[in-house]
Amino acid sequence: MNLADLQIRAQVRTPWQALDLGVLMARRWFRPLWLAWLLPAVLIFTVLSLGFADDPWVVTLVIWWLKPLFERLPLLLLSRYLFAERTLRGLTWWQLLRTWLFGSIGALLWRRFDPRRAFLQAVTVLEKQKGRARLKRCRTLAYGHGRAATWLTLILAHVEMLLVLAVPVLVLALVGDFFERGPGWWFSDESGLLAHLSNALTLICMSLVAPFYVASGFALYINRRIELEAWDLDLLFRQIVQDHQVTQAKPSAGASSLVTVMLVVMLWLTYLPASPVQAAVVAEVASPDATKKAAVELLSSPPYVIEEEVTQWRWKETEKTDDDSVDSAWLESLFDIQEVSRGGVSDGFYRLAEILMWLGGLMLLVLLARVLWRQLGQSEGQPDRDALEADAPRVLMGMAIGADSLPSDLNAAVMEALDQGDTRLALSLVYRQALHRLVHHYRVEVESWHTELECAAAARCHPDLAGSTLFDELTGVWLRLAYAHESPIRPRVEQLLREVQRELAGCT
Amino acid sequence: MQASRLLDNHCSVETPEGIDFTQAMAGPVVRILAFLIDMVWRGLVYALIGILSGFLGGFGMGLYLIIGFLLEWFYPVFFEVFRQGQTPGKKAMGLRVVNEDFTPVGWGASVIRNLLRAADFFPLMYVSGLLSMVLSRRFQRLGDLAAGTLVVHVDRQSAPQLDVSIKPRMPQQALTRAERQGIISLTVRSRTISEPRQQELAELLAPVTGVTGEAGLERLKGMGAWLLGRK
Incomplete structure (x- = not known):
């Protein structure tokens, strides 16, 4: 041992x-x-x-x-x-x-x-x-x-x-x-x-x-x-003694030579600033021009300058990772794959894929935020009343039927018109009110170019109004007044107003 | 010089400044033990949650499954990232997960090395991982190879216990680093090494210290105590 x-x-x-x-x-x-x-x-x-x-x-x-x-x-x-x-x-x-x-x-x-x-x-x-x-x-x-x-x-x-x-x-x-x-x-x-x-x-x-x-x-x-x-100390101490003996043996022969070498080096160091290139070269050439030429010549050759002409694109040489952690051959082959994936060609792809992944993630987040925002906005209060009013026509047969175009107190307005003997105005108010309720509250589908009869037909098709003849009657009375100038009697107008207010008030 | 051929369980990393960092790599046996300890901890948590979720019916079952999933896949990740690379089992065995350059392990590496447990598990109970650990030079399982991580022993240096009877002595000559370490080591280990063997070792250094016999040993120990800071 x-x-x-x-x-x-x-x-x-x-x-x-x-x-x-x-x-x-x-x-x-x-x-x-x-x-x-x-x-x-x-x-x-x-x-x-x-x-x-x-x-x-x-x-x-x-x-x-x-x-x-x-x-x-x-x-x-x-x-x-x-x-x-x-x-x-x-x-x-x-x-x-x-x-x-x-x-x-x-x-x-x-x-x-x-x-x-x-x-x-x-x-x-x-x-x-x-x-x-x-x-x-x-x-x-x-x-x-x-x-x-x-x-x-x-x-x-x-x-x-x-x-x-x-x-x-x-x-x-x-x-x-x-x-x-x-x-x-x-x-x-x-x-x-x-x-x-x-x-x-x-x-x-x-x-x-x-x-x-x-x-x-x-x-x-x-x-x-x-x-x-203490095997480790044994080995260490033997090594120490060996080193010690080597350094002890040397000084007698070595010390003087060491001093000489030191002196030479120091002399050379003091001489160095005067000769920027190489001592041997300087010794041969005398004139400053020649020295300059020699210096330029020297500086334009390797290792100062390395020229290489490259005429095509190529990948940068990446340093191979010095990885030697695998003993057997099959694991080494596994490592080769790993190394390929680390450096060179695929590095760029990985970078690109990473950027794309982050961009995709960001876009997804933005989309999600938008959807969430819309959801929150919709569930707040009555969302589609205005939107619907905007979609549905506000003018039919040349008559404004928007909520803002009608008087706030319809009864009073109709009664005032009847008192003044203006049956046409009173009935038109009742008719417009009926249209307003139908189009904007019952959402009867009418278009701005529909005629009175078409509006009546559309109202008949509405499931909530099936069986009600009120609008048909009103349309008939209105048509006779509007186009044939046959004024209905005052109680008839009042009755229609009451019925319109009663029957079409259901849906707000 | 055969120094590089010497077997050693340490691996080193050189920084750009030329400083060598050395760590002892952890092999299969100690890592299996650490894994078993972690498994027991997880088993305890499973049992606890199982009992608690029993009271909650279907919701409890769902909760149990979710916690089970998190525990199975992210238990090591959590500890490796937030507890300096030490799960409870690794901590008990004095192990730590680090990157191949000994820097602390981050999210990416930790997730990769723990997701690849599935590969290491194949065909059953981590047989592939074990083979990979034995075959790779730095005891890396497949997950470690993919994530570029190592499991290393944590240095646990206890304060050296010195014999109070040793009288500190100032060294009479300049000592190299190896010499200082050797002398300190001899002083600290003087209780485990037999007296005659200590004499023998001191005799080896006689050409350096210049003293032989019992006085030589006493001198070495005194120097060791002095180097350790007793004046």
């Missing part, structure tokens, strides 16, 4: 951070760790599957039970990879076998359900401690790290189960309705080929999780050792 070869940055981390480091370790050395777990397991799995062909559940159970032993070889590899040793050189066959045998009884029986297995198995496998010494060592190591180790086991056990469940779910989701099976078919078929398939899947999922489990537990263990044995 040579600390200088340590493959992780030595630092005391929190237990959770140590677990993260374990994930990184498992990822870097995934293939050897995975194979080291999988190959012995596949061997035993095959033998068991042949032996217990009729009871497939035994196979998974035994494999699961033997997990602590399968994890020993990856752990051994990891302990060597950590110090940049890529082989198991130096181990005899007996030692290798002993890796599996040492303390295996305890590991498989009473320590099988220890939730801190990944963390503490290094004490058995790597330190080869037994009995009381082992217990004491475990207690020292577990201080402050036991909780994280327990959670590691709990969570990765569930992740393993999740993977075993996820694969059939994924397959079913992709296959769709092709293939009709009830829920839980995967586990229902206990003895057939499917059960063996499920066993194999479970084995693969276990093997995929195992490197992470072993490495995370080992990282916790290493973190604790870094803390207790």
Whole structure:
């Protein structure tokens, strides 16, 4: 064990951070760790599957039970990879076998359900401690790290189960309705080929999780050792002493040369303002004109001037984002897409789309406000009386029928006209009042060019006035007066006025 | 020089001024725990609202559905934007969501990373998210990759507890930053490191301090105490 070869940055981390480091370790050395777990397991799995062909559940159970032993070889590899040793050189066959045998009884029986297995198995496998010494060592190591180790086991056990469940779910989701099976078919078929398939899947999922489990537990263990044995300080102090020796060794030879260099630099600095271009150039040319020419020549060439003729439009070169956060190829391809969408061509489109989206949102808001405004305006008071009066004709047959053209006290006006003997004026007032009520209150549809009879016909069609002959009578009396000059008697006019006021007063 | 090949759970961002900021990225285990804590909190709220809405009949059902929708999609967004990137679960585990340049996460990024939970969930219980987290270099799930966010550990620096018996001593020579940090670290951790090992470490630095043996260790610790501000 040579600390200088340590493959992780030595630092005391929190237990959770140590677990993260374990994930990184498992990822870097995934293939050897995975194979080291999988190959012995596949061997035993095959033998068991042949032996217990009729009871497939035994196979998974035994494999699961033997997990602590399968994890020993990856752990051994990891302990060597950590110090940049890529082989198991130096181990005899007996030692290798002993890796599996040492303390295996305890590991498989009473320590099988220890939730801190990944963390503490290094004490058995790597330190080869037994009995009381082992217990004491475990207690020292577990201080402050036991909780994280327990959670590691709990969570990765569930992740393993999740993977075993996820694969059939994924397959079913992709296959769709092709293939009709009830829920839980995967586990229902206990003895057939499917059960063996499920066993194999479970084995693969276990093997995929195992490197992470072993490495995370080992990282916790290493973190604790870094803390207790101050590996980080050891490395740091050695580095400091090394730097110190280098700087100590140099001064005798270096100090004088350093002074010389400093002097030269200072001299050169004082000389610099007089020679704006380059010392070598100035030395050769004497006259100021030539110097100027040389300077212009120099300034018109790269790196002072970079000329480039561009004859067509092209996109600006955007800086590529230096994003290297993905390890595997398929995620990298995902990243490429992301990068394309970040820079270059599509950037403009995104900007445009954003502007359009905001404009659309604003327009929508304005429209909504307008609609709301109109709604509020309409529900206030009597909205359409004026509007309707404006729509309907205010003059019919040359007579004004608007509310403002009629006298406010109709009775008095009619009576006054009758008293003066002006029957025509009185009846016209009654007729106009009737028309006003019909057109502006009952909303009888008449046009400004309608004649008296057409108005009467329109009034007859109105549902509210059906059955009433009043307007017809009034029209008849009026026509006779207007065109034939047959004045009705005074009581007749008064009667019509009363009836008009009674019958057409209904709708206000 | 193999320094760059050393495994480390930290990532750093350099500002235009040339200053490096370093943060520890949070991996799957601790994030799963934080998620579970959040799930329990949400479950409690669901149970409470379920009981209360039982009294309100149909209206209560509608209310329950609306609150359920908000809780499911905007619970993390709310906390990430208004509580410095920490949902209750993340806070309990000492985690924080930040942008890839360590700036606080905003509405856009937070909404994207939480809406994409649907993608991470596929095919069940965040299996895709887990795979993405393990495969991406900075432990990002798909939502994080899309939103350009990271989950990092929050530095929790407790005040160093010094042994009162250590007598502070002024360093006799100029110390570099690494040297100062190393000496302070040794002083602060003197309770967890065994005495012989401390001696060994002090012996390593003997060429610098010029003192060997027990006096060397005492001197180093004194310098550490002095550097920490005890005079």
